[in-house]
Amino acid sequence: MKGLSRFFTIGLVTAWYSSNIGVLLLNKYLLSNYGFKYPIFLTMCHMTACSLLSYVAISWMKMVPLQTIRSRVQFMKIAALSLVFCGSVVSGNVSLRYLPVSFNQAIGATTPFFTAVFAYIMTVKREAWITYVTLIPVVTGVIIASGVLGNAKGAVAVVVSILIFKNPVSVTGMLGYTLTVIGVVLYSEAKKRSK
Known part of the structure; x- marks a missing residue:
């Protein structure tokens, strides 16, 4: 079973x-x-x-x-x-x-950042400091990737999008995308540990 x-x-x-x-x-x-x-x-x-x-x-x-x-x-x-x-x-x-799908997914990857910001604004509830620190690579990665790339689901969407729509991908964009994914993973882990 x-x-x-x-x-x-x-x-x-x-x-x-x-x-x-x-x-x-x-x-x-x-x-x-x-x-x-x-x-x-x-x-x-x-x-x-x-x-x-x-x-x-x-x-x-x-x-x-x-x-x-x-x-x-x-x-x-x-x-x-x-x-x-x-x-x-x-x-x-x-x-x-x-917009290219890759950029759309990169913007979607900022969700943890805006969730933390709006949660604080609406409930005045602060997260643990480690949670805010883990948002730095998320935001930095999106900023770097803005010149093409999101989260785990976004990774697949980006690759398929590149294959279908032939979106240009730079080394900088891939670096930013990788940093974003790492940031999202760190943020998820920090949230789990703070509960």
Whole structure:
């Protein structure tokens, strides 16, 4: 039973990586190479597919229990989160018309930095000093890589993007990208240890 559970988890992670990278590259192809001009329509398709597949996973496959909204406050928080997420996806899709996938992924790699900053601003909760120190290579790597390159998922997306879209890659860009990945790994480890 343990082996089956492990394979199921590996399958889910593989499906997530594949679908995430596939959506990113397909959006880039449609918006840049194919001349499709409707990034918000792509976002609508993305959100609709997520909703339908979530419903199937919850209601039919019973992967997680169905949860109900308990209050108006909870509904407002969920609605706000949904709007922010939708705005994020729309912005990402719009940016794919103008930016290489590698740069898009490098910007996405700054998520730990902005998460720490906004967590402090919103909750006035400070992290351990080591957490902030580990963000230095993340930000430095993105700054260096801005002249092409994200996180572990981004690594695959960048390589595939380079192969498909022939994005130019410099030694400096690869150095920055490598530093960013190291920073993300260090940040993740620091967060685990501080809990």
